[in-house]
Amino acid sequence: MTSARPWLLIAALALQGSLYLAWLTQGRFVLATLLVFVAPPLLLALSALGRWRHARYLSSVAALGWFSHGVMRAWTDRPDNAAAWAALLLALLIIALASGRSARARLASRRKPTAH
Template sequence: MSTATRRHPTLLLALIALAALYTWWFLHDKHWLATQLVFTGPPLLLAIALRLGWRLAPFWSGVCALGWFSHGVMSAWSHPETALLAWVEIALSLLVIALASLPGLRARFGRKSK
């Protein structure tokens, strides 16, 4: 297991959960391939990158999660038939943002050693 994976196991699970959510959500979409490339692909690629130890994977996960959050909010408000999926997307994207930001927040606001 790589160092990045050991430091971010929950982030890895959250990215995989997002990919699974998008796979389920767009399973019967008429533009299936496009939705898989746009929605399912990025969290899967970031999960693979995190697993392989790419140092910037947490940062890019947080950046992408801002878009996923926006998509979830728009879907929750405009498509009542998929509101539950959208709320799960919102929760997972907020989790990804928090987990990706946690090391930086700890470094900035943690106890300073003397």
């Protein structure tokens, strides 16, 4: 079964990778930043574009880490924490977009009355 490409999820992942590229690559650890923060969302966007069946699940799992990182940086980088808040909110959007379809299906299956 092939499903439509999740364009909003792909766009959110690409935006997350772009945000990390612009935000975190000015420091000393550019290669580590590219490997840990920039590459995963961009690779997940490409995998969702290619309709890999685990792309949504792995996107939501990775977004939990991005969310945690955003919370930590938003708390410690005050008052200059706009990028951290953007990363945090994008992570929440990615979680919602990646798991929304399966959450709706799960809720719909619980609402169906069973015949006795």
